[in-house]
Amino acid sequence: MKVEQIYTGCLAEAAYYIESEGEAAIIDPLRDTKPYVERAQKDGATIKYVFETHFHADFVSGHIDLAKQTGAKIVFGPLGKPAYEAYTATDGEEFMLGKIKIKAIHTPGHTMESTCFLLIDETGKSTAIFTGDTLFIGDVGRPDLAQHVISDMTEQKLAGHLFDSLREKIIPLADDLIVYPGHGAGSACGKKMSKETTDTLGNQKKFNYALNLSLTKEQFITEILTGLVPPPAYFPQNVLMNIKGYESLEDVMQRGSQALSPEAFEAAANETEAVILDVRDAQTFAKGFIPNAINIGLDGQFASWVGTLIPDVKQPILLVTEAGSEEETITRLARVGYDNCVGYLSGGIKTWKESGKEMDSVLSLSAAEFAELFSTNPELHVLDVRKKSEYVSEHVVGVENMPLDFLNDHMALVKKDKINYLHCAGGYRSMIAISILKARGFENLVDIAGGFAAIKADGTLSLTDYVCPSTLL
Known part of the structure; x- marks a missing residue:
C-alpha cells in the first residue's frame, strides 16, 4: 500500500495518491491531471477511483478530465449530486482498492456534501483519514461558503452541522489515525491553519481548538464564525463549475x-x-x-x-x-x-x-531609503497592504492599513494630492496594489522594496509591540 500527498503551494492544496496491488485512487485532484496519471504509470497502476471530498470553492477539480482519461469512477459522498456522471456513496460505504478499503464518512458542515474518506489497510486496521475541508491541521473548514451558492443555507446552520460531524464522526476515531487534510496554511478555506500538512488525530484532539470537547454547540458556532473575512468572489463560481462541469x-x-x-x-x-x-x-x-x-x-x-x-x-x-x-x-x-x-x-x-510602444514604470525605494525619508518626515503618507491580522500583530508606527484583499473598500485612503508609499510583507502584494491603482488612474505611488521584513531588518523605524497572530481574530 502506498499513500502520497501531492501538495501545491500556490493554492496550499493537497491531493492524494493511494495505491494497492496495481489499483490506484486519487483524492481531490487539481485540474492539470498529468502528475496523477504519471504517478500511476510509474507504479504500473490503473486509476480506479477519483474521490471528491466536496464541491471545492477555491479551485476547479481535475476529476472530470481525469475520469475521461483513465476510465476511473468519480465518487462523491452523500448529497454530492453533480450534473455529470458520478457515483454518490452512502454514509459508511466501503470501496475496495487492491487489498485495502476506503470508507466514506459523511461529515456535513463545511458544505452539506462534505465527506471524509477513511483508509483501512490489508489487516482491517484504520490507518488514515482524508478529511478534505472538514478538518485541517489546527483548524476546521469555514462553514460560510455554501451560503453563497444555496441562499437558505446559513453559516450558523452549517456550523451546527460541523459541530455534530466532528463530535459524532471524527472525534470517536482512533488517536493514531494519520490526518491528511485538503489544505494547509495560506488557504482561504480556513482561518488559522498550521503550516504542517499532516498530523495524528490524537494530536489534533489535544491542540485543535475546534476539537475542544468543553465547547458547547453554541460556543463552537461562535468560535468558528468569529474572525471570518468575506471569501474571494471567485469561490461560488468555482463551486458551480465543479457541480455543473467545465x-x-x-x-x-x-x-x-x-x-x-x-x-x-x-x-x-x-x-x-x-x-x-x-x-x-x-x-x-x-x-x-x-x-x-x-x-x-x-x-x-x-x-x-x-x-x-x-x-x-x-x-x-x-x-x-x-x-x-x-x-x-x-x-x-x-x-x-x-x-x-x-x-x-x-x-x-x-x-x-x-516596437516603440508606450511603457510605464514604478519607483521603488529600498527599506533604508524609505526609513531615512520617514524618519525626517513623519507626515509621509504610508499604506501597509498586508492583512489586518498581520498589521495588528506588528507594524510601523504611524502607517495606515489598506489590506490588498479589500482594496476596493479602501480606495479613499489613497491620496491623489500626495505621494503614497506602499509596502506589504516582502514586496509581492504592494506591487499588485500599485499596479491596480495605476490602472485605475492613480499616480504618485512608490513601492518599498522588500516590504515590512526589510523595514524591520533595517531597524531604524519604531514598530508596534509584537502580538502573536494566533491570538488575533
Whole structure:
C-alpha cells in the first residue's frame, strides 16, 4: 500500500495518491491531471477511483478530465449530486482498492456534501483519514461558503452541522489515525491553519481548538464564525463549475497559447477589453511594463490572488510572461476557473519595448531609503497592504492599513494630492496594489522594496509591540 500527498503551494492544496496491488485512487485532484496519471504509470497502476471530498470553492477539480482519461469512477459522498456522471456513496460505504478499503464518512458542515474518506489497510486496521475541508491541521473548514451558492443555507446552520460531524464522526476515531487534510496554511478555506500538512488525530484532539470537547454547540458556532473575512468572489463560481462541469483543460490551453505580436496584442486588448496580466517578478515589473497592466507574480500565491482581485472567472485575459512561462501561467489560471485567456505577448516585454510602444514604470525605494525619508518626515503618507491580522500583530508606527484583499473598500485612503508609499510583507502584494491603482488612474505611488521584513531588518523605524497572530481574530 502506498499513500502520497501531492501538495501545491500556490493554492496550499493537497491531493492524494493511494495505491494497492496495481489499483490506484486519487483524492481531490487539481485540474492539470498529468502528475496523477504519471504517478500511476510509474507504479504500473490503473486509476480506479477519483474521490471528491466536496464541491471545492477555491479551485476547479481535475476529476472530470481525469475520469475521461483513465476510465476511473468519480465518487462523491452523500448529497454530492453533480450534473455529470458520478457515483454518490452512502454514509459508511466501503470501496475496495487492491487489498485495502476506503470508507466514506459523511461529515456535513463545511458544505452539506462534505465527506471524509477513511483508509483501512490489508489487516482491517484504520490507518488514515482524508478529511478534505472538514478538518485541517489546527483548524476546521469555514462553514460560510455554501451560503453563497444555496441562499437558505446559513453559516450558523452549517456550523451546527460541523459541530455534530466532528463530535459524532471524527472525534470517536482512533488517536493514531494519520490526518491528511485538503489544505494547509495560506488557504482561504480556513482561518488559522498550521503550516504542517499532516498530523495524528490524537494530536489534533489535544491542540485543535475546534476539537475542544468543553465547547458547547453554541460556543463552537461562535468560535468558528468569529474572525471570518468575506471569501474571494471567485469561490461560488468555482463551486458551480465543479457541480455543473467545465471545458477540458486541453481546449483551454489551446485557446490561451496564442502568441501575439505587439500589434495583435494591442488590438486584442482593445477588442476584448481583456485584463493585461503581467506575471513577472515585482521588481522586474517595476522597471517597465505595458500601461494599465496588472502585476500578479507567478512567484507568489498567484492563483488565489487572481481569484481575489479579478472577480469574474469569465474575464478575458492577455498575458505578459517571462519566456517559457506561458503554459504554466495558463494552467495555473485554469486551476481556479479562469479559462478565458486569449493569448500572450510573443517575446515578452522586450518585443513591446522594441516596437516603440508606450511603457510605464514604478519607483521603488529600498527599506533604508524609505526609513531615512520617514524618519525626517513623519507626515509621509504610508499604506501597509498586508492583512489586518498581520498589521495588528506588528507594524510601523504611524502607517495606515489598506489590506490588498479589500482594496476596493479602501480606495479613499489613497491620496491623489500626495505621494503614497506602499509596502506589504516582502514586496509581492504592494506591487499588485500599485499596479491596480495605476490602472485605475492613480499616480504618485512608490513601492518599498522588500516590504515590512526589510523595514524591520533595517531597524531604524519604531514598530508596534509584537502580538502573536494566533491570538488575533
